Amino acid sequence: MTPVATPVALRAHTWDAALEETLSGGSDAPADGVAAVHSVHARVVNIRRGSTLIALAHGDLDDAPWTIRILDRDWPMIASARVGDRVAVAADAVVLRPDAHDLRITLARADAVVLRAGTAVPSPDALRLALSVLDRVPSPAPATPFGALAADALSAGIRRLDAAAQVLLASGGRDARASVTTAAERLLGLGEGLTPSGDDVLTGLGFVCAHQGFGLSALLPPLRAAVATADRRTTQLSEVTMRAALSGRARRRMHDLVDAVMTATESDLRTAVARTAEIGHSSGHDILTGIRLGMQLSASTITRPTPSDQGDHR
Numbered sequence: 001m002t003p004v005a006t007p008v009a010l011r012a013h014t015w016d017a018a019l020e021e022t023l024s025g026g027s028d029a030p031a032d033g034v035a036a037v038h039s040v041h042a043r044v045v046n047i048r049r050g051s052t053l054i055a056l057a058h059g060d061l062d063d064a065p066w067t068i069r070i071l072d073r074d075w076p077m078i079a080s081a082r083v084g085d086r087v088a089v090a091a092d093a094v095v096l097r098p099d100a101h102d103l104r105i106t107l108a109r110a111d112a113v114v115l116r117a118g119t120a121v122p123s124p125d126a127l128r129l130a131l132s133v134l135d136r137v138p139s140p141a142p143a144t145p146f147g148a149l150a151a152d153a154l155s156a157g158i159r160r161l162d163a164a165a166q167v168l169l170a171s172g173g174r175d176a177r178a179s180v181t182t183a184a185e186r187l188l189g190l191g192e193g194l195t196p197s198g199d200d201v202l203t204g205l206g207f208v209c210a211h212q213g214f215g216l217s218a219l220l221p222p223l224r225a226a227v228a229t230a231d232r233r234t235t236q237l238s239e240v241t242m243r244a245a246l247s248g249r250a251r252r253r254m255h256d257l258v259d260a261v262m263t264a265t266e267s268d269l270r271t272a273v274a275r276t277a278e279i280g281h282s283s284g285h286d287i288l289t290g291i292r293l294g295m296q297l298s299a300s301t302i303t304r305p306t307p308s309d310q311g312d313h314r
Helices: 019-024 072-079 124-135 145-171 174-187 197-210 217-227 236-246 252-263 266-277 283-303
Strands: 008-011 014-016 034-040 044-049 052-058 067-070 086-090 093-096 103-106
Touching: 008 072, 019 052, 019 086, 044 086, 052 072, 052 236, 067 072, 124 252, 124 266, 124 283, 145 174, 145 197, 145 217, 145 283, 174 197, 174 217, 197 217, 197 236, 197 252, 197 283, 217 236, 252 266, 252 283, 266 283
Parallel strands: 008 103, 052 067
Antiparallel strands: 014 067, 034 044, 034 086, 044 052, 086 093, 093 103
């Protein structure tokens, strides 16, 4: 007689509250709960459900969109997952290999965390401080020959996006929005990494734009239009990450960075910038490049005189 595996249950350490809708079938995920392991890394197991990736992450990592954090003592059970393993989902649980080992991860409401954009407005001095700290972050050398080849194109693409964004923020108009979309599309999939450098720049910029207080809301529609084409240009992980950023949702350390900008607390800002730089092999630095672009555009927008300020000089 074949032995039957004993079901195992563990409780998530923390989990993104936005998962409640995703797991219950209220989002773009299939209503029947069909899901499978998409990819397995040292400290993250990604589950694909429809167009969404749900991450099971080691507790040493911070909270992030569509992420369930697992305590260190329970991680070996998660790490045994393999690509293609079937996953069952419910509103209050995720079950790995339901037909075999039946590892159930329960999601207690008390452990849910909320990641969302704030509405605070930074002062000009706060933006200057943020830019000063960000300017002192060294850029790492590309890790691969491909990354080195893409570096010049990445720099040119960022300059192109910056110029298009400045025009849109200054004057608006359909042509200006189209220029921002085109510039952003050229960055999609550009560079090295599981989330290519160009995507990471867009993640950083989009995250800043989604915080209303920075005054960059006009950039959201054209950036979203660009990311809507990402499924043809880059990885699913990048696409999901960029979509989350454009709704003001990202890893906790990025939220901490924005909070530190708002309070103009240099020590907290330095800590949050350093922690963001630690994301991935090079993703953190590329995200900071996008965040810095957003801060610079915000500073220009806040200090730009309005027509009423300029008066009528005829």
